Amino acid sequence: MRAMIFDRYGEPAVMRLGKAPVPEPQDGEVLIRVGYAGVNPADSKLRAGLSTLDVAFPFVPGMDAAGVVERTGANVTQFRRGDRVITWGLPHGKVWGTYAEFVCGSVRNISPVPMSLNFAQVAAVPIAALTAFQALFHAEKGGMIPGQKVLINGASGGVGSFAVQFAKSGGLLVAATCGTANVDYDRSLGADHVIDYKTKDVLRAVRDWSAEGVDVALDTVGPATLPEVLDMLRPGGRLVNILTVTADGDVECDRKEAERRGFRKIVTNINFERARESMREITHLIDSGLVHVPPIDLVPLEDAARAHEMIETGHVRGKLVLKVAELSLSR
Numbered sequence: 001m002r003a004m005i006f007d008r009y010g011e012p013a014v015m016r017l018g019k020a021p022v023p024e025p026q027d028g029e030v031l032i033r034v035g036y037a038g039v040n041p042a043d044s045k046l047r048a049g050l051s052t053l054d055v056a057f058p059f060v061p062g063m064d065a066a067g068v069v070e071r072t073g074a075n076v077t078q079f080r081r082g083d084r085v086i087t088w089g090l091p092h093g094k095v096w097g098t099y100a101e102f103v104c105g106s107v108r109n110i111s112p113v114p115m116s117l118n119f120a121q122v123a124a125v126p127i128a129a130l131t132a133f134q135a136l137f138h139a140e141k142g143g144m145i146p147g148q149k150v151l152i153n154g155a156s157g158g159v160g161s162f163a164v165q166f167a168k169s170g171g172l173l174v175a176a177t178c179g180t181a182n183v184d185y186d187r188s189l190g191a192d193h194v195i196d197y198k199t200k201d202v203l204r205a206v207r208d209w210s211a212e213g214v215d216v217a218l219d220t221v222g223p224a225t226l227p228e229v230l231d232m233l234r235p236g237g238r239l240v241n242i243l244t245v246t247a248d249g250d251v252e253c254d255r256k257e258a259e260r261r262g263f264r265k266i267v268t269n270i271n272f273e274r275a276r277e278s279m280r281e282i283t284h285l286i287d288s289g290l291v292h293v294p295p296i297d298l299v300p301l302e303d304a305a306r307a308h309e310m311i312e313t314g315h316v317r318g319k320l321v322l323k324v325a326e327l328s329l330s331r
Contacts, residue, residue: 002324003100004304007058009049012305012312015099020060023096023104025073030110032087035327036123037098038064039299039307039320040158042243046091047308053092062098064088066113066122068327076107084113088126088275099304101324109272111279114286119327121293124319128158129282130275133166135159135218135240135268142216142240142266146171149214151206151232154221155191156182158319159242161294163218164189169290175209177202177226182317197225206232213237221314223254230261239265294318 003020025031043061045051069083079085087105091097095104113122136142136150144150150167154160155176167174168190176191179198186194195205206214213234219226220242229239239258241251251267258265271278285291295318299307307320 001101002301003060003096004062004301005058005060006047009047012044012047012308015047015061015305015308017302018058020058020096020100022102025071025076025104027074028076028107029073029104030076030079030085030087030107031070031072032065032067032085032103032105032110033070033327034065034067034098034101034103034324035119036066036298037062037100037301037322037324038123038125038127039304039311039322040064040127041311042127043097043099044308044312045243053090055092056094059091060096060098060100061091062100062103062322063091064123064126065098065103065324066119067103070102078107079110084119085110086113086122086126086279087111088130088270088279089272099301099322099324108276111276111283114283116287116289117293120296120298120321120323123321124158124293124296125282125286126279127270128319129162129166130270130278131242131268132159132163132218133278133282134271134274135242136163136166136172136216137170138271138274140266141268142218142238144170144172144216147173148216149173149175149210151175151177151214151217151229152191153177153217153219153226153229154314155186155189155194156317157220157314158294158316159220161189161318162291163220164191165291166285169285173210175206175214179315185317202226203228203231210234216240218242230258230263233263235262237263239263241265241267243267243269296321298323
């Protein structure tokens with residue numbers, strides 16, 4: 001099969017299009033023929049050697065994809081050949097990712113596609129949507145309830161675009177930061193208050209909107225872009241940080257400072273044990289029309305290095321998706 005492979009850590013150019021053996025589904029696994037694969041900041045971190053995950057070279061990156069079931073391993077009864085599915089997970093060790101024509105996944109990390117979407121749109125959903133949804137609503141993270149106020153920093157990226165919409169669908173009041181070019185876009189997502197960080201003082205703009213501060217600040221960009229974020233929180237508020245490509249800062253130092261001031265700083269990752277449950281809720285929101293997939297920039301599989309260069313700028317609107325193969329939605 002065709003796959004984007006790298007055999008050492010480094011810049012995006014270390015990835016190359018090559019041939020790899022089709023994986024064989026094991027007990028409880030499904031082999032998926034990939035149509036489209038999502039591109040996520042975590043892919044870039046893994047390729048650059050900045051991730052905590054260990055891999056065995058040669059390696060294929062990629063955390064999520066949309067495709068059809070090719071065949072199933074033993075003890076799989078939920079899926080059958082031809083089913084249209086999405087998959088997500090952490091590639092590690094000798095377990096390859098989704099930048100390939102085929103990928104194996106555990107049934108725990110596979111779900112039917114939202115019926116209202118095409119394959120390219122589906123591939124934009126799993127990692128970004130799961131990250132945003134769990135960061136906002138899981139009790140150990142944002143734990144937000146209707147009527148509360150949230151600041152979403154970086155509201156025009158993949159995670160941010162979903163976060164604004166999930167927040168509004170959950171009855172939250174939303175302030176969103178973005179650059180000048182994305183102000184109208186973030187308004188179209190439903191944000192109550194859009195702050196152009198290039199022309200406004202973000203702290204003052206947040207306090208003008210909510211004098212007491214916000215209940216949760218969800219930072220999808222990195223601490224360096226929001227140095228006064230703790231001053232934007234109300235007493236007892238929570239700062240939820242999503243790990244980024246290059247701008248995570250000193251996580252432990254920042255956590256201690258937050259605690260000293262009476263806040264909680266939470267560095268979030270997807271809870272994969274609860275991901276299928278979360279995906280069911282996300283799929284319902286999408287198919288009911290309450291949440292829309294953000295704009296997609298399609299890139300051919302062989303240009304994955306260019307996609308990584310783009311995502312490392314931190315200024316991609318919506319989602320980057322790799323086109324691996326043309327798949328039909330018909331059964």
